């Protein structure tokens with residue numbers, strides 16, 4: 001668990017970070033997710049892939065989002081992580097959900113090459129495409145496109161909309177700014193062909209440690225059911241939350 005250092009401070013470990021964030025992961029999954037971070041950090045010395053180079057940031061930011069996402073994918077889905085960068089969320093998703101086919105698209109060639117070496121070293125069967133993700137949609141079909149930190153809602157929808165026959169839905173991991181992004185996209189009429197739903201919302205930060213009532217907010221979202229319609233609802237109770245947005249062609253999941 002937490003190890004004492006020479007000056008007797010407690011050094012964070014993967015396990016202590018998991019505990020602090022209230023995440024329970026059994027072996028061998030925990031070991032595979034720990035190894036992913038270790039290998040990613042090794043490659044990070046050659047090429048800048050991530051700024052999340054502590055267990056706190058890896059668990060509290062990267063794994064937090066990926067665990068939420070992993071619950072939302074159905075068995076047998078064919079998933080593309082568009083703008084994979086360091087492999088989040090695609091690689092943890094492939095580890096957490098071996099019943100799903102995951103591919104990664106990364107437009108920067110050098111990063112895609114490192115990603116390819118990374119998945120090889122992890123023995124994962126995950127194709128890596130050195131390509132803009134939307135270009136892949138000309139030749140391939142995916143049931144779900146997942147993405148984090150790649151572009152605003154408006155930008156993203158503009159990229160993929162011409163290929164909307166090539167995917168069923170987008171699952172986009174967003175921070176609290178998603179509300180402003182939605183306003184911008186609506187203003188430009190970009191969302192008129194999409195249904196947008198909040199499939200998950202969760203507090204950012206350590207559960208119960210900061211904003212009083214964050215657990216309460218999560219409860220409100222849960223009581224509404226898994227799917228919260230984002231078009232008409234009063235979303236003021238989701239302020240300050242991370243969310244996973246589902247966008248699908250109008251009527252696709254009606």
Ligand SMILES: C[S@@+](CC[C@H](N)C(=O)[O-])C[C@H]1O[C@@H](n2cnc3c(N)ncnc32)[C@H](O)[C@@H]1O
Pocket residue numbers: 082083084085086087088089105106107108111131132133134147148149150159
């Ligand atoms: C800020 S990083 C995010 C990386 C990772 N998804 C995360 O959440 O940590 C964005 C990455 O997306 C890549 N990218 C941007 N637009 C892209 C596109 N249209 N297709 C594929 N990759 C793209 C960039 O090269 C960069 O590596």
